[in-house]
Amino acid sequence: MFSLPPTPEDPVFALNRLFTSDPSPLKISCGIGAYRDNSGNPTVLSCVKKAKEIIGAESQNEYLPIAGDAEFLRLSRELCFGDGSDLSNVESIQSLSGTGGLYLSLKLLKKLGCKKVYASNPTWGNHKSLTLNAGLEYSTYTYLDLSNLKTPEIDFKNLIQDLEGMQKGEGVILQACGHNPTGVDPSEGEWEEIVEVCGRKGLYVILDNAYQGFASGSPSSDSLSIRKFLSSSLDFLVCCSYAKNFGLYGQRVGAVHVVSSESKNVVDAMKQIARATYSNPPKYGSDIVKTVLGSSELREDWISEVGEMSSRIKSMRLAIREKLEEKTGTSWKHVTDQIGMFSYTGLSKEQVMKCREESVYMLDSGRISVAGVNEGNLERICEVIGKAVEE
Numbered sequence: 001m002f003s004l005p006p007t008p009e010d011p012v013f014a015l016n017r018l019f020t021s022d023p024s025p026l027k028i029s030c031g032i033g034a035y036r037d038n039s040g041n042p043t044v045l046s047c048v049k050k051a052k053e054i055i056g057a058e059s060q061n062e063y064l065p066i067a068g069d070a071e072f073l074r075l076s077r078e079l080c081f082g083d084g085s086d087l088s089n090v091e092s093i094q095s096l097s098g099t100g101g102l103y104l105s106l107k108l109l110k111k112l113g114c115k116k117v118y119a120s121n122p123t124w125g126n127h128k129s130l131t132l133n134a135g136l137e138y139s140t141y142t143y144l145d146l147s148n149l150k151t152p153e154i155d156f157k158n159l160i161q162d163l164e165g166m167q168k169g170e171g172v173i174l175q176a177c178g179h180n181p182t183g184v185d186p187s188e189g190e191w192e193e194i195v196e197v198c199g200r201k202g203l204y205v206i207l208d209n210a211y212q213g214f215a216s217g218s219p220s221s222d223s224l225s226i227r228k229f230l231s232s233s234l235d236f237l238v239c240c241s242y243a244k245n246f247g248l249y250g251q252r253v254g255a256v257h258v259v260s261s262e263s264k265n266v267v268d269a270m271k272q273i274a275r276a277t278y279s280n281p282p283k284y285g286s287d288i289v290k291t292v293l294g295s296s297e298l299r300e301d302w303i304s305e306v307g308e309m310s311s312r313i314k315s316m317r318l319a320i321r322e323k324l325e326e327k328t329g330t331s332w333k334h335v336t337d338q339i340g341m342f343s344y345t346g347l348s349k350e351q352v353m354k355c356r357e358e359s360v361y362m363l364d365s366g367r368i369s370v371a372g373v374n375e376g377n378l379e380r381i382c383e384v385i386g387k388a389v390e391e
Protein backbone atom coordinates (compact mmCIF):
# COMPACT_ATOMS: atom_id res chain seq x y z
CA MET A 1 0.00 0.00 0.00
CA PHE A 2 2.64 2.55 1.05
CA SER A 3 4.80 2.06 -1.99
CA LEU A 4 7.13 4.96 -2.66
CA PRO A 5 10.53 5.49 -4.26
CA PRO A 6 13.21 6.71 -1.81
CA THR A 7 12.96 10.43 -1.01
CA PRO A 8 16.24 12.35 -1.23
CA GLU A 9 17.46 13.71 2.09
CA ASP A 10 17.71 17.46 2.70
CA PRO A 11 21.37 18.32 1.89
CA VAL A 12 22.03 20.37 5.06
CA PHE A 13 20.63 17.73 7.39
CA ALA A 14 22.26 14.93 5.35
CA LEU A 15 25.61 16.63 5.85
CA ASN A 16 24.95 16.89 9.56
CA ARG A 17 24.15 13.17 9.67
CA LEU A 18 27.46 12.39 7.90
CA PHE A 19 29.27 14.57 10.42
CA THR A 20 27.58 12.94 13.40
CA SER A 21 28.41 9.43 12.18
CA ASP A 22 32.08 10.29 11.46
CA PRO A 23 34.12 8.59 14.23
CA SER A 24 37.15 10.87 13.74
CA PRO A 25 38.08 12.82 16.89
CA LEU A 26 39.32 15.57 14.55
CA LYS A 27 35.98 16.14 12.82
CA ILE A 28 34.72 19.71 12.43
CA SER A 29 31.31 20.87 11.20
CA CYS A 30 30.93 24.12 9.28
CA GLY A 31 27.67 22.91 7.76
CA ILE A 32 24.57 23.90 9.62
CA GLY A 33 23.70 27.59 10.01
CA ALA A 34 23.50 27.76 13.77
CA TYR A 35 25.63 29.93 16.04
CA ARG A 36 28.32 28.31 18.18
CA ASP A 37 30.46 30.04 20.79
CA ASN A 38 34.25 30.14 20.82
CA SER A 39 34.30 26.68 22.43
CA GLY A 40 32.08 25.27 19.70
CA ASN A 41 28.99 25.01 21.90
CA PRO A 42 25.43 26.17 21.20
CA THR A 43 24.63 29.37 23.09
CA VAL A 44 21.67 30.28 25.26
CA LEU A 45 21.61 34.08 25.34
CA SER A 46 21.62 35.49 28.85
CA CYS A 47 18.62 37.72 28.03
CA VAL A 48 16.77 34.52 27.06
CA LYS A 49 17.74 32.86 30.35
CA LYS A 50 16.46 35.91 32.26
CA ALA A 51 13.23 35.92 30.23
CA LYS A 52 12.70 32.24 31.04
CA GLU A 53 13.09 33.03 34.74
CA ILE A 54 10.51 35.80 34.47
CA ILE A 55 8.09 33.57 32.57
CA GLY A 56 8.83 30.76 35.04
CA ALA A 57 6.27 28.30 36.16
CA GLU A 58 3.47 30.82 35.70
CA SER A 59 3.49 30.36 31.93
CA GLN A 60 0.02 29.22 30.91
CA ASN A 61 -0.24 26.55 28.30
CA GLU A 62 -3.43 27.88 26.79
CA TYR A 63 -3.93 27.98 23.01
CA LEU A 64 -2.79 31.17 21.35
CA PRO A 65 -5.20 32.78 18.86
CA ILE A 66 -4.66 31.59 15.27
CA ALA A 67 -2.78 34.80 14.46
CA GLY A 68 -0.61 34.43 17.55
CA ASP A 69 0.21 36.69 20.47
CA ALA A 70 -0.80 40.29 19.73
CA GLU A 71 1.83 41.87 21.98
CA PHE A 72 4.60 39.69 20.55
CA LEU A 73 3.47 40.74 17.06
CA ARG A 74 3.48 44.43 17.99
CA LEU A 75 7.03 44.19 19.32
CA SER A 76 8.11 42.11 16.33
CA ARG A 77 6.75 44.79 13.95
CA GLU A 78 8.62 47.52 15.82
CA LEU A 79 11.85 45.55 15.57
CA CYS A 80 11.34 44.64 11.94
CA PHE A 81 10.51 48.12 10.61
CA GLY A 82 12.23 50.29 13.23
CA ASP A 83 10.74 52.51 15.93
CA GLY A 84 8.76 55.45 14.64
CA SER A 85 7.83 53.91 11.25
CA ASP A 86 4.26 54.42 10.07
CA LEU A 87 2.77 50.97 10.55
CA SER A 88 -0.88 51.87 9.98
CA ASN A 89 -1.03 49.55 6.94
CA VAL A 90 0.69 46.64 8.63
CA GLU A 91 -1.01 43.55 10.07
CA SER A 92 0.81 40.45 11.28
CA ILE A 93 0.54 36.76 11.94
CA GLN A 94 2.81 34.64 14.12
CA SER A 95 4.56 31.84 12.24
CA LEU A 96 6.55 28.69 12.84
CA SER A 97 9.86 30.49 12.58
CA GLY A 98 11.08 31.77 9.20
CA THR A 99 10.23 28.58 7.32
CA GLY A 100 6.63 28.63 8.56
CA GLY A 101 6.31 32.29 7.58
CA LEU A 102 7.53 31.53 4.07
CA TYR A 103 5.07 28.63 3.91
CA LEU A 104 2.13 30.91 4.79
CA SER A 105 3.34 33.59 2.38
CA LEU A 106 3.78 31.24 -0.57
CA LYS A 107 0.41 29.58 0.06
CA LEU A 108 -1.08 33.08 0.11
CA LEU A 109 0.53 33.91 -3.25
CA LYS A 110 -0.98 30.73 -4.68
CA LYS A 111 -4.38 31.84 -3.37
CA LEU A 112 -3.90 35.22 -5.04
CA GLY A 113 -3.42 33.52 -8.40
CA CYS A 114 0.36 33.87 -8.60
CA LYS A 115 1.88 31.13 -10.78
CA LYS A 116 5.61 31.45 -10.40
CA VAL A 117 8.09 32.56 -7.74
CA TYR A 118 11.76 33.45 -8.18
CA ALA A 119 14.59 33.30 -5.66
CA SER A 120 18.23 34.26 -6.04
CA ASN A 121 20.80 31.96 -7.64
CA PRO A 122 22.19 30.69 -5.33
CA THR A 123 19.87 30.75 -2.34
CA TRP A 124 18.87 28.80 0.76
CA GLY A 125 17.85 25.36 -0.55
CA ASN A 126 14.46 25.35 1.13
CA HIS A 127 13.17 28.30 -0.94
CA LYS A 128 12.72 25.95 -3.88
CA SER A 129 11.08 23.15 -1.88
CA LEU A 130 8.70 25.55 -0.14
CA THR A 131 7.69 27.18 -3.43
CA LEU A 132 7.03 23.86 -5.18
CA ASN A 133 5.23 22.55 -2.12
CA ALA A 134 2.87 25.56 -2.30
CA GLY A 135 1.94 24.49 -5.83
CA LEU A 136 3.91 27.27 -7.52
CA GLU A 137 6.50 27.12 -10.28
CA TYR A 138 10.03 27.96 -9.17
CA SER A 139 12.76 29.82 -10.99
CA THR A 140 15.80 31.90 -10.12
CA TYR A 141 17.18 35.37 -10.77
CA THR A 142 20.87 36.19 -11.14
CA TYR A 143 22.61 37.14 -7.92
CA LEU A 144 26.35 36.51 -7.98
CA ASP A 145 28.76 36.16 -10.83
CA LEU A 146 29.21 32.44 -10.24
CA SER A 147 32.21 32.25 -12.54
CA ASN A 148 34.31 34.26 -10.11
CA LEU A 149 33.51 33.41 -6.51
CA LYS A 150 36.72 34.95 -5.23
CA THR A 151 35.45 38.44 -6.00
CA PRO A 152 32.00 38.12 -4.52
CA GLU A 153 30.02 40.94 -6.00
CA ILE A 154 26.41 41.07 -6.94
CA ASP A 155 25.93 40.77 -10.68
CA PHE A 156 23.58 43.70 -10.39
CA LYS A 157 23.07 44.39 -14.07
CA ASN A 158 21.79 40.86 -14.68
CA LEU A 159 19.84 40.83 -11.42
CA ILE A 160 17.88 43.89 -12.58
CA GLN A 161 17.52 42.48 -16.08
CA ASP A 162 16.02 39.30 -14.60
CA LEU A 163 13.58 41.30 -12.45
CA GLU A 164 12.63 43.32 -15.55
CA GLY A 165 11.90 40.05 -17.35
CA MET A 166 9.36 38.89 -14.76
CA GLN A 167 5.62 39.14 -15.41
CA LYS A 168 3.12 41.19 -13.40
CA GLY A 169 1.72 39.04 -10.59
CA GLU A 170 4.77 36.79 -10.29
CA GLY A 171 6.50 36.48 -6.94
CA VAL A 172 10.04 37.21 -5.85
CA ILE A 173 11.81 36.17 -2.65
CA LEU A 174 14.50 38.65 -1.57
CA GLN A 175 16.70 38.04 1.46
CA ALA A 176 16.50 41.13 3.64
CA CYS A 177 20.09 40.90 4.97
CA GLY A 178 22.97 38.50 5.59
CA HIS A 179 22.34 36.60 2.34
CA ASN A 180 22.51 32.81 2.68
CA PRO A 181 24.71 31.30 1.25
CA THR A 182 26.81 34.08 -0.29
CA GLY A 183 27.28 36.60 2.54
CA VAL A 184 26.80 39.40 0.00
CA ASP A 185 23.97 41.96 0.29
CA PRO A 186 22.90 44.73 -2.11
CA SER A 187 24.04 48.26 -1.28
CA GLU A 188 21.54 50.95 -0.26
CA GLY A 189 21.42 52.33 -3.81
CA GLU A 190 20.95 48.85 -5.23
CA TRP A 191 18.04 48.21 -2.86
CA GLU A 192 16.42 51.44 -4.07
CA GLU A 193 16.63 50.20 -7.65
CA ILE A 194 15.30 46.76 -6.70
CA VAL A 195 12.32 48.36 -4.93
CA GLU A 196 11.62 50.56 -7.95
CA VAL A 197 11.65 47.64 -10.43
CA CYS A 198 9.55 45.36 -8.17
CA GLY A 199 6.94 48.14 -7.88
CA ARG A 200 6.90 49.02 -11.58
CA LYS A 201 6.63 45.36 -12.62
CA GLY A 202 3.83 44.63 -10.12
CA LEU A 203 5.64 41.73 -8.43
CA TYR A 204 4.57 40.05 -5.20
CA VAL A 205 7.54 40.62 -2.90
CA ILE A 206 8.47 38.36 0.01
CA LEU A 207 11.33 39.67 2.14
CA ASP A 208 12.96 36.79 3.97
CA ASN A 209 14.31 38.28 7.19
CA ALA A 210 16.11 35.37 8.88
CA TYR A 211 19.32 37.09 10.00
CA GLN A 212 18.38 40.53 11.37
CA GLY A 213 21.35 41.61 13.50
CA PHE A 214 23.82 39.16 11.99
CA ALA A 215 24.76 41.22 8.92
CA SER A 216 26.03 44.41 10.57
CA GLY A 217 25.80 43.45 14.23
CA SER A 218 22.95 45.93 14.70
CA PRO A 219 19.32 44.81 14.30
CA SER A 220 18.20 48.31 13.37
CA SER A 221 20.85 48.82 10.65
CA ASP A 222 19.93 45.43 9.23
CA SER A 223 16.36 46.51 8.51
CA LEU A 224 17.53 48.91 5.76
CA SER A 225 16.01 46.91 2.89
CA ILE A 226 12.72 46.51 4.75
CA ARG A 227 12.51 50.25 5.40
CA LYS A 228 13.24 50.95 1.73
CA PHE A 229 10.23 48.84 0.77
CA LEU A 230 8.10 50.42 3.51
CA SER A 231 8.79 53.94 2.29
CA SER A 232 7.89 52.96 -1.29
CA SER A 233 4.20 52.41 -0.46
CA LEU A 234 4.25 49.04 -2.25
CA ASP A 235 2.42 45.98 -0.92
CA PHE A 236 4.84 43.35 0.40
CA LEU A 237 5.37 40.63 3.01
CA VAL A 238 8.21 40.23 5.51
CA CYS A 239 8.94 36.84 7.08
CA CYS A 240 10.87 37.24 10.34
CA SER A 241 12.69 34.45 12.13
CA TYR A 242 13.89 34.57 15.73
CA ALA A 243 15.83 31.32 15.39
CA LYS A 244 19.24 32.84 14.77
CA ASN A 245 19.17 36.24 16.45
CA PHE A 246 17.61 34.93 19.70
CA GLY A 247 19.21 31.49 19.50
CA LEU A 248 15.70 30.00 19.62
CA TYR A 249 16.24 27.48 16.81
CA GLY A 250 14.09 24.76 18.34
CA GLN A 251 11.22 26.97 19.52
CA ARG A 252 9.95 27.82 16.02
CA VAL A 253 9.14 31.45 16.64
CA GLY A 254 8.60 33.94 13.84
CA ALA A 255 6.16 36.39 12.29
CA VAL A 256 4.89 37.51 8.91
CA HIS A 257 4.19 41.22 8.55
CA VAL A 258 1.86 42.21 5.73
CA VAL A 259 2.18 45.73 4.34
CA SER A 260 -0.91 46.62 2.31
CA SER A 261 -4.01 48.79 2.45
CA GLU A 262 -5.80 45.41 2.61
CA SER A 263 -3.50 43.90 5.21
CA LYS A 264 -6.37 42.79 7.45
CA ASN A 265 -7.95 40.72 4.66
CA VAL A 266 -4.55 39.28 3.77
CA VAL A 267 -3.86 38.21 7.36
CA ASP A 268 -7.38 36.72 7.59
CA ALA A 269 -6.59 34.61 4.53
CA MET A 270 -3.31 33.52 6.11
CA LYS A 271 -5.14 32.66 9.33
CA GLN A 272 -7.31 30.30 7.34
CA ILE A 273 -4.20 28.62 5.89
CA ALA A 274 -2.66 28.39 9.38
CA ARG A 275 -5.85 26.94 10.90
CA ALA A 276 -5.94 24.19 8.30
CA THR A 277 -2.23 23.43 8.68
CA TYR A 278 -1.26 23.58 12.38
CA SER A 279 -4.22 25.41 13.95
CA ASN A 280 -2.27 27.91 16.06
CA PRO A 281 1.36 28.71 16.80
CA PRO A 282 3.47 27.49 19.75
CA LYS A 283 3.60 29.83 22.72
CA TYR A 284 6.81 29.47 24.69
CA GLY A 285 9.16 30.97 22.08
CA SER A 286 6.97 34.02 21.50
CA ASP A 287 6.66 34.48 25.28
CA ILE A 288 10.46 34.62 25.45
CA VAL A 289 10.84 37.10 22.58
CA LYS A 290 7.99 39.23 23.94
CA THR A 291 9.54 39.31 27.41
CA VAL A 292 12.94 40.35 26.05
CA LEU A 293 11.71 42.98 23.59
CA GLY A 294 9.14 44.29 26.07
CA SER A 295 11.73 45.08 28.75
CA SER A 296 14.11 47.96 28.05
CA GLU A 297 16.80 46.27 30.15
CA LEU A 298 16.55 42.84 28.48
CA ARG A 299 16.25 44.44 25.07
CA GLU A 300 19.53 46.25 25.62
CA ASP A 301 21.13 43.00 26.77
CA TRP A 302 19.83 41.32 23.63
CA ILE A 303 21.18 44.02 21.32
CA SER A 304 24.61 43.71 22.88
CA GLU A 305 24.53 39.90 22.73
CA VAL A 306 23.61 39.96 19.02
CA GLY A 307 26.50 42.40 18.57
CA GLU A 308 28.84 40.00 20.37
CA MET A 309 27.80 37.01 18.22
CA SER A 310 28.23 39.06 15.10
CA SER A 311 31.63 40.40 16.10
CA ARG A 312 32.91 36.94 17.02
CA ILE A 313 31.98 35.85 13.48
CA LYS A 314 33.72 38.93 12.03
CA SER A 315 36.89 38.17 13.96
CA MET A 316 36.80 34.57 12.71
CA ARG A 317 36.48 35.86 9.14
CA LEU A 318 39.64 37.88 9.59
CA ALA A 319 41.45 34.96 11.20
CA ILE A 320 40.41 32.59 8.38
CA ARG A 321 41.56 35.07 5.78
CA GLU A 322 44.94 35.64 7.43
CA LYS A 323 45.60 31.93 7.97
CA LEU A 324 44.59 30.97 4.44
CA GLU A 325 46.65 33.77 2.91
CA GLU A 326 49.62 32.60 4.93
CA LYS A 327 49.10 28.96 3.89
CA THR A 328 48.25 29.44 0.20
CA GLY A 329 49.99 32.70 -0.69
CA THR A 330 46.84 33.88 -2.51
CA SER A 331 44.18 36.42 -1.57
CA TRP A 332 41.21 35.37 0.57
CA LYS A 333 39.88 38.91 0.85
CA HIS A 334 36.42 37.74 -0.16
CA VAL A 335 36.03 36.04 3.23
CA THR A 336 36.24 39.41 5.02
CA ASP A 337 34.27 41.24 2.32
CA GLN A 338 31.32 38.94 2.93
CA ILE A 339 28.99 39.51 5.88
CA GLY A 340 26.63 37.53 8.10
CA MET A 341 26.85 33.95 9.21
CA PHE A 342 28.07 32.40 5.96
CA SER A 343 31.04 32.46 3.67
CA TYR A 344 30.97 31.24 0.12
CA THR A 345 34.58 30.10 0.10
CA GLY A 346 34.90 29.59 -3.65
CA LEU A 347 35.94 25.94 -3.18
CA SER A 348 34.88 23.58 -5.97
CA LYS A 349 32.82 20.49 -5.18
CA GLU A 350 35.95 18.38 -5.64
CA GLN A 351 37.83 20.51 -3.09
CA VAL A 352 34.87 20.28 -0.70
CA MET A 353 35.05 16.48 -0.98
CA LYS A 354 38.77 16.54 -0.19
CA CYS A 355 38.00 18.50 2.98
CA ARG A 356 35.31 15.99 3.86
CA GLU A 357 37.84 13.15 3.56
CA GLU A 358 39.77 15.01 6.27
CA SER A 359 36.57 15.26 8.38
CA VAL A 360 36.04 18.99 7.75
CA TYR A 361 32.41 19.38 6.68
CA MET A 362 30.90 22.14 4.54
CA LEU A 363 28.09 22.25 1.96
CA ASP A 364 28.81 20.98 -1.57
CA SER A 365 28.60 24.59 -2.78
CA GLY A 366 31.65 25.48 -0.68
CA ARG A 367 29.56 27.40 1.84
CA ILE A 368 30.85 27.38 5.38
CA SER A 369 29.01 28.60 8.42
CA VAL A 370 31.60 30.94 9.93
CA ALA A 371 29.64 30.60 13.18
CA GLY A 372 31.05 27.06 13.40
CA VAL A 373 34.67 28.31 13.39
CA ASN A 374 36.47 29.07 16.65
CA GLU A 375 39.99 29.61 17.96
CA GLY A 376 40.23 25.88 18.73
CA ASN A 377 39.41 24.56 15.25
CA LEU A 378 40.57 27.45 13.05
CA GLU A 379 44.08 26.09 12.44
CA ARG A 380 42.85 22.68 11.31
CA ILE A 381 40.04 24.05 9.11
CA CYS A 382 42.51 26.33 7.32
CA GLU A 383 45.12 23.62 7.01
CA VAL A 384 42.62 21.24 5.40
CA ILE A 385 41.17 23.94 3.09
CA GLY A 386 44.67 25.13 2.22
CA LYS A 387 45.71 21.60 1.24
CA ALA A 388 42.50 20.99 -0.73
CA VAL A 389 42.97 24.10 -2.88
CA GLU A 390 46.66 23.50 -3.50
CA GLU A 391 46.49 19.86 -4.55
Ligand SMILES: Cc1ncc(COP(=O)(O)O)c(C=O)c1O
Pocket (backbone or CB within 6 Å): 033, 096, 097, 098, 099, 100, 124, 175, 180, 208, 210, 241, 242, 243, 244, 249, 254
Ligand atom coordinates in the same frame (compact mmCIF):
# COMPACT_ATOMS: atom_id res chain seq x y z
C1 LIG B 1 17.61 32.40 4.11
C2 LIG B 1 16.86 31.68 5.16
N1 LIG B 1 15.56 31.92 5.29
C3 LIG B 1 14.83 31.30 6.23
C4 LIG B 1 15.40 30.39 7.08
C5 LIG B 1 14.49 29.76 8.07
O1 LIG B 1 14.95 29.43 9.28
P1 LIG B 1 13.99 29.06 10.49
O2 LIG B 1 12.81 28.35 9.93
O3 LIG B 1 14.82 28.21 11.34
O4 LIG B 1 13.60 30.34 11.10
C6 LIG B 1 16.77 30.10 6.97
C7 LIG B 1 17.42 29.09 7.83
O5 LIG B 1 18.51 28.64 7.66
C8 LIG B 1 17.51 30.76 5.98
O6 LIG B 1 18.83 30.55 5.84
